[in-house]
Amino acid sequence: MRIQHLLGAVKNRAYRFVDTQSFIDRQSAINFFKELYRATEYLYLFVRSQKPVVRFFGYGYEPSREKIEIDITYRCNLSCANCNRSVGEGQAKSNLDMTVEQIRTFVEESRAMGRRWKVIKLLGGEPTMHKRLQEIIAVLKAYIDQDSPGTRLELWTNGEGQRVREVLGRLPDYVVVIDSSQTRGAEPLFNSFNLAPVDSPFYKYTDFAHGCSIIEKCGVGLTPSGYYPCAVAGGIDRVVGHDSGTLHLADADANMRKQLDEFCRLCGHFRASRSSRNQRKSPAWVEAYQRYKQKKPQLSTYGKLESIPVLSETPRTAAKPPKRAESAVE
Numbered sequence: 001m002r003i004q005h006l007l008g009a010v011k012n013r014a015y016r017f018v019d020t021q022s023f024i025d026r027q028s029a030i031n032f033f034k035e036l037y038r039a040t041e042y043l044y045l046f047v048r049s050q051k052p053v054v055r056f057f058g059y060g061y062e063p064s065r066e067k068i069e070i071d072i073t074y075r076c077n078l079s080c081a082n083c084n085r086s087v088g089e090g091q092a093k094s095n096l097d098m099t100v101e102q103i104r105t106f107v108e109e110s111r112a113m114g115r116r117w118k119v120i121k122l123l124g125g126e127p128t129m130h131k132r133l134q135e136i137i138a139v140l141k142a143y144i145d146q147d148s149p150g151t152r153l154e155l156w157t158n159g160e161g162q163r164v165r166e167v168l169g170r171l172p173d174y175v176v177v178i179d180s181s182q183t184r185g186a187e188p189l190f191n192s193f194n195l196a197p198v199d200s201p202f203y204k205y206t207d208f209a210h211g212c213s214i215i216e217k218c219g220v221g222l223t224p225s226g227y228y229p230c231a232v233a234g235g236i237d238r239v240v241g242h243d244s245g246t247l248h249l250a251d252a253d254a255n256m257r258k259q260l261d262e263f264c265r266l267c268g269h270f271r272a273s274r275s276s277r278n279q280r281k282s283p284a285w286v287e288a289y290q291r292y293k294q295k296k297p298q299l300s301t302y303g304k305l306e307s308i309p310v311l312s313e314t315p316r317t318a319a320k321p322p323k324r325a326e327s328a329v330e
């Protein structure tokens with residue numbers, strides 16, 4: 001009896017070991033193919049964005065006219081290494097929010113231009129940390145119902161923590177929640193976002209205005225400082241302070257190549273590197289974060305602000321939106 005008991009225990013352990021092994025093998029295989037896919041993408045982007053190639057074939061990617069990512073807040077409950085909005089540890093944390101009035105401005109502009117978005121994504125930071133998320137959703141829902149019934153409204157969340165989950169639980173059914181805690185898999189690796197291609201001699205002959213596939217896959221970006229070819233570019237501008245956001249949707253298309261040229265040269269999504277759990281920063285980013293720490297950049301403000309207490313010190317002008325220190329609307 002005792003021997004049978006012993007054999008049973010050994011068998012259980014063996015099963016558990018095999019289960020763990022197959023899990024590790026599966027995870028390694030997934031990571032291997034992810035890396036292979038990424039390497040192929042980077043190789044293509046590198047070759048395709050070389051100046052002579054662009055001169056011959058034109059640009060390989062066009063900014064999307066049907067998808068938009070709105071960074072409604074830069075607050076986040078996590079501090080991921082290599083955060084591509086620079087709100088992770090050792091980067092440039094922020095409490096900057098978009099206002100509900102700015103979302104109304106976006107809706108008015110979309111209406112005026114007859115723009116029917118295929119998908120509107122709410123991101124951040126962690127979008128559930130925006131105190132007026134429900135109002136933002138209501139404004140967008142009214143636009144969708146009246147002007148663009150086919151638009152899909154998505155909210156991208158890290159899905160971490162009780163507070164985030166409570167907010168998610170209160171969202172209306174028509175909001176499609178994309179939860180990265182469910183989609184990112186077991187091995188949380190990150191792009192080396194803070195390795196700027198401009199710091200690498202390999203990118204000497206690159207035409208950065210080419211952009212990467214994100215402008216087509218994810219869409220254009222809208223941030224508190226205006227429109228960008230992608231929301232990542234808006235996040236870079238928040239740190240480096242070029243103040244290059246486009247303040248009107250009507251002018252957005254004209255400025256995209258200029259913005260790509262400015263921001264892709266700093267963006268780790270453009271530079272081939274291995275995924276990593278660690279933060280690595282090239283000189284351009286070390287300097288940018290140091291400057292940010294010394295003095296937060298002043299950027300123009302998109303749309304209208306509103307008369308909620310936290311914004312009351314900021315002047316309101318319609319024709320020429322005010323420059324603002326990031327802290328002025330936090």
Ligand code: SF4
Pocket residue numbers: 076077078079080082083084085086087088124125126158
């Ligand atoms: S959850 Fe997203 S926004 Fe927040 S720190 Fe991580 S990568 Fe950045």
Ligand code: SF4
Pocket residue numbers: 211212213214215229230232233260263264267268269270
């Ligand atoms: S800024 Fe980054 S994410 Fe945006 S297009 Fe350029 S390389 Fe891609």
